[in-house]
Amino acid sequence: MTSSVETDVALSAAQAAAPSAAPARREADDPHSPVARFGAKAPLKLDAGVELPHLQIAYQTYGEPNAARSNAILLCHALTGDQHAASLNPVTGKPGWWDTMVGPGKPIDTERFYVICSNVLGGCMGTTGPASSSPVSGQPYGLDMPLVTIRDMVNAQAMLLDHLGIDQLLCVAGGSMGGMQVLQWAASYPERVFAALPIATGARHSAQNIAFHEVGRQAVMADPDWRGGRYLAEGVTPNRGLAVARMAAHITYMSDQSLHRKFGRRLQNRDMPTFGFDADFQVESYLRHQGESFVQRFDPNSYLYVTRAMDYFDLAADYGGALANAFRGSKTRFCLASFTSDWLFPTEEARTIVHALNASGASVSFTEIESDKGHDAFLLHEPELFAIARGFLDSAARAFGLPPARKD
Amino acid sequence: MTSSVETDVALSAAQAAAPSAAPARREADDPHSPVARFGAKAPLKLDAGVELPHLQIAYQTYGEPNAARSNAILLCHALTGDQHAASLNPVTGKPGWWDTMVGPGKPIDTERFYVICSNVLGGCMGTTGPASSSPVSGQPYGLDMPLVTIRDMVNAQAMLLDHLGIDQLLCVAGGSMGGMQVLQWAASYPERVFAALPIATGARHSAQNIAFHEVGRQAVMADPDWRGGRYLAEGVTPNRGLAVARMAAHITYMSDQSLHRKFGRRLQNRDMPTFGFDADFQVESYLRHQGESFVQRFDPNSYLYVTRAMDYFDLAADYGGALANAFRGSKTRFCLASFTSDWLFPTEEARTIVHALNASGASVSFTEIESDKGHDAFLLHEPELFAIARGFLDSAARAFGLPPARKD
Structure with a gap:
């Protein structure tokens, strides 16, 4: 499908330096990220009813895969996030968006897990989006890029996992739009998701959010x-x-x-x-x-x-109007968290998901975390969230057959 | 100070027709409203530290003053309201903003009360604002108009009441920014305000509102x-x-x-x-x-x-940081109302005012009205609000010595 990661990085850096790359400058903004490319032989079929013949996905990984490649955790980023979850962001020079959560010894422990995070489809940090060059015109897509959905983003991530040789994820985790992707992962690929950690999110975008x-x-x-x-x-x-x-x-x-x-x-x-x-x-x-x-x-x-992708998200609507249908028969174990002062994705939205998961017979735990920090609490220093994530991942890892966490 | 109301209207209409009035078109947008003009001999001293030498105030009245001129109610409009509280708005062709509340037989009964509503200082429906002509340049003020505060608006309204021969108001009423003016009226002119009805408002603008x-x-x-x-x-x-x-x-x-x-x-x-x-x-x-x-x-x-005027509003700050000081010794009777789903001026803001009024020894009643209509509930069909306003005004009118409401 594509060349090796190392070659991709080299190509990407070379493109950034080439004068002809100027119009699509944002696509080349991040020569620090590996890029997986998918050509016309493996097009991504979009919900909009068209195919994306050329797709590239920029991503970062943290930690190392174990021999069985069974310790992979996929992180899904929010609206304005990117693949730099736990590494210095090359554009801002600041720590990654989930630096509080992900790293050596942190709740999502990169000494134990192989952590993957990719820029979403439609994004602007190296994955194909409206600033990318159209293969037809050679110019930036602009509005000629077809619209994408949360499901399209998840399907693109599944292609990346194939590329990386990951069959099943120990866990997929994310907050806000990242949480929407987590829910979509669990619905679209239940057999590939052992555990799911959607935070501060909803199964649909509300009228106020739209x-x-x-x-x-x-x-x-x-x-x-x-x-x-x-x-x-x-x-x-x-x-x-x-x-x-x-x-x-x-x-x-x-x-x-x-x-x-x-x-x-x-x-x-x-x-x-x-x-x-x-x-x-x-x-x-x-x-x-x-x-x-x-x-x-x-x-x-x-x-x-x-x-727009967030606005279109309505998981229940995709499953005949009953959210429980999205998870029927799922063996995925879920852990949800919401924050008391989050008025963008209030606890009520999380409860709707929990009720649906209960109705579908799935395994689910849920905590509403007391915080005055609003929706952004999922990105901030929230010890209760850290404890929940650490406990949930530890339990999932054991159930998945991973060796226990090393106690130094 | 100025000529009669009728002459003012005629002048205003003539100005609207004159070609030279074009740049200040918005000032003449409403030839249907009487206008009171105040010249350099009675300048309005603004909180910004400068004087406004030429002021005009466009207003509407509903009902008739009684012989003692003791049945006057001043309505204060919200951010984008105007003087057309209960009459057809000449710009939109729609009923006035408080048509649900004000009119013959309505809670603010124009068969019983003399109701006055003026366009606020800084507005654009005939009262002096940034679209008015600067007396210096003859061109629209634009940003050369000095900034105004809620207190400046209230001081301008006091000049209008002088012009109309109203010494004391039976009541001053309004919602949102109108409620801020009500509170400022009670603080600045306690002897002129027998009763005050601030709705869906606060004694200051919060950080989120700013x-x-x-x-x-x-x-x-x-x-x-x-x-x-x-x-x-x-x-x-x-x-x-x-x-x-x-x-x-x-x-x-x-x-x-x-x-x-x-x-x-x-x-x-x-x-x-x-x-x-x-x-x-x-x-x-x-x-x-x-x-x-x-x-x-x-x-x-x-x-x-x-x-900006709303953002600057912080009544407690103007009284040494203690809101109760704004109402110390006040004989005004207050009635407050908030709405459960109003997140712009949540009930907590009303409670802060009630606590201050209690601390200052003022007479106050307060109701939190169950409604899912949000902040705009004060403009909509809210029977509980109507009942509260009717009861409060009836009681205030009796205490003020007005004859009881006629029962047909």
Whole structure:
């Protein structure tokens, strides 16, 4: 299907240096990641009803596979995440998005497990997305890239696992959109998923969540520099629109309480308001910074595609309207967690999944974690979440026949 | 101070017809409203530390004053409201924003009370705001208009009441930003407010609320047609940015439950998603409509000014950090209401006010109304709110010495 990982990396770095790669610059943004390529002989059939004849998937691995290749854990990232779950992100220079959770001795212990994380289909960190070159035109896809779904993302990940020689995952884990992928994995490939750890997620996107995403998309598309999605070919970027989209979304990732605790009504280095439209309050300055830094690392069209994939996600609808049908007969063991102050994916959404799993006879544990940090709690220092993940993985590993964790 | 109401109306209509009035078109948008004008001899001193030498206030009245002028109720409108509380809005052609509450035989009974509602300072329906002509340049103020606060709005309303010959209000009532004005009225002019009815409001704007407003302002200011606030003079309008701002804000006015009940995940006239970026879901189409219709009736700079006024509102801070100090010794009787599903001004905010009123020894009643309609419940058909308002006003009217309501 494709050449070895090492060769792929070399190719990718060479492409990044070639002048002709400029229009698709985002595809080559991350020469540090191995890339798996799939050609026209193994096209990905998309839910949109078309085939993607050329697919590349950028990924990272942490730890080593054991001889039986039975210690693999797949991490699924959220909307604006990427494959750098536990390694320095080459674009931001910051630790990976799940650095709190994944690493040597951490709950997802890379001394014990072989951890894989790939950039999602439609993303902009090396996996095929709207900023990638279309094999037809040689220009960035833009809106000519077909829309993708959470199931398409999961199917692409399954191709990557084939490529890596992993038949069955010890566990698939992720939060938010990552949790949607976990649920889709368990539904689409039950025999490949021994354990599933979906966090702060839902089996469908709610009307309110769709509404917030639509605001973000409209903000991007309202920016004249979006150019009907052809901005890369035209040498501009709708950064202002994307920054506004990120600001609106960022509010939904935090709780009212955490915003209050962090910023309250504190003014920015002043005792008095300025009576102007500069960032007077600290919370304004914080939000503007979130918007400005986001546009440095994310492709605006990718934002449209990936938010759309989340909006379309409705696992019950794909199984005749009954979520339990998605898991009927599943032998996967599930562990769910939600956070009390998460209003994007409130506990009620997790309970719906738990009820469906119970109805389908699946093995499931569920914890609502007390936290005032809102939706983003799954990315932050949450000792209760760490303890749950560690305990669940340890138990799953034993049941899967792995040797017990080494006690030093 | 100014000529009679009738003359003002005539002047205003004539101005609207004059070609030279074009740049300040929004100021003359509503020739149907009486306008009170205040000149340089009675300037409004603003919290920003400057004086507004020329002020005009557009207003509506409903019902008739009694001989003692003791049956007056002032209504304070919310962020995007106007003086048309109970009459057909001349811009939208729709009933006024509080048509459910105000009218003959309604809870705020215009057969019994003399009801006054004015467009707020900084607004765009005839009261001086950033779209008004600057007396210095003759051009629309734009950002040369000084910033205004909730207290400035209330001080302008007090000038209007002087103009109308109303010394003391039977009641001042309003929801959301209208409720902020009610609280400010009670704090600034306790002797002029016999009863106060603040609904779905808070004594300060929270960090989350400031954050959402900042997103809206950034959306407006990110639109290249905003032109640093000079769009009126340059013949353009940042409608795309303002529409995005409205969409984001509109989500905060509804509850998750009401969005779910109204739209759920229903698709727009189709059985299948389109796999495109058109409005696929009904909730998307609804939001887009909200954005598009809003820009027909609201001035983008006004949106910046009025949201800023709300953000600055922090009544406790103005009284040495203790909210009770704002009401110390007050003889005003208060009635508060909040809604269970209002997450913009949750019940906790109302409780903070109630506690302060109790601490200051004021008379207060408070009801949390069960509703799934979110913040906008105060504008909708809420029989419990109607009953509360009717009972409170009836009791206040009797205590104020008005004859009992006529029973037909």
